[in-house]
Amino acid sequence: MSDTARQTGLIVALDTQDPAQAKAWAHAVEGVAGVIKxxxxxxxxxxxxxxxxxxxxxxxxxxxxLHDIPNTVGAAVKAxxxxxxxxxxxxxVGxxxxMKAARKACDEAFPEGERPLLLAVTVLTSMDNHALAEVGVPDDTRTQVLRLADLAMKSGMDGLICSAHELKALREALGDKPVLVTPGIRPAGAAKGDQKRVxxxxxxxAAGADWIVVGRPITQAADPAAAAAAIAAELAA
Incomplete structure (x- = not known):
């Protein structure tokens, strides 16, 4: 799929502990966000x-x-x-x-055609090469992402959670098949917060995302509905 033909959707992250606040944000972005997180x-x-x-x-x-032994993850998916x-x-990294146990449980627990997309997290967007080295991974983020992405797709996953900086490499390696969902997205001028790769x-x-995830630049805006609409317009331009 060419970059110009790709339709990239907006996921709004409702990062709060307050149900009333989450409901208010969900209502504000309704009709603009394709999915809420x-x-x-x-x-x-x-x-x-x-x-x-x-x-x-x-x-x-x-x-x-989810990250545990296969039996526990499979049971969690069903629950x-x-x-x-x-x-x-x-x-x-589980x-x-x-991952195969999760896919099997998903296929068994959901009616045909209604199962969720199973998305594998590769390297968290808060991590960089130094953070990987601290947990014993000697390779850089790009190499680790590609390794885990290949394993995930061979294990029955529908797509991947990845930094935007690995999107192009993933498309080159895996083509259009994986659904690529990208957090760490910040509109021009927005604060990066704890995200390092944005x-x-x-x-x-343009890099190949199917979905982008945006939280604080929308939910902490003076007008969340307008902020979400502006990002949706940028995606559609």
Whole structure:
């Protein structure tokens, strides 16, 4: 798929512990965001019934980054099936057997055609070469991302969570098949926060992202709806 033909969607990260705040943000970006993201902070603080309440009928990216022994991850996927997420994340470093167990559980627990996209996290966008070295990985981020991406796709994953800076390399190595979801996106002029490897929405689209994830530049804006609309317009330009 050419860069000009690629349609890149917007996922809005609702990073809060407050269900009322999450609902307000979800309502504000409705009609602009293709998907809303709820992750560990919200699920652990508010509970999974609150996840269901905030999501409602909206497409949900459930970002729990599952990582455990294969049997436990498979059981967790089945336990989450009542939430009917559109996307669900797990760590590729959990290995092939763990990812295969998640895919098997997903296929068994969801009705045909309704299972979520299983997205493998490669290298967190908060990590750089130094951080990888600290945990015993001697290679640079690009090499590690490509290694884990190849393993993930061979293990039945639908796509990958990756930094925008690895998008081009992943497209070159794996083609159009993987769904590439890219956090660490910051509009021009926005603060980077704790993200070290970032791009603008337009840059991520050009590099091959299917979806971008944006949180604080939208949710902390004076007008979240307008901020989300501006990013959606940038993606569509």
């Amino acid at each position: 709820l992750g560990m902070e919200f699920a652990y603080a508010a509970g999974f019934q609150a996840v269901a309440d905030v999501a409602g009928q909206r497409p949900l990216f459930l970002d729990l980054k 989450l099936s009542h939430l009917r997420p559109r996307m669900l994340t797990l760590h590729a 290995g092939a057997e763990m 791009m603008t929405p337009a840059e991520a689209r």
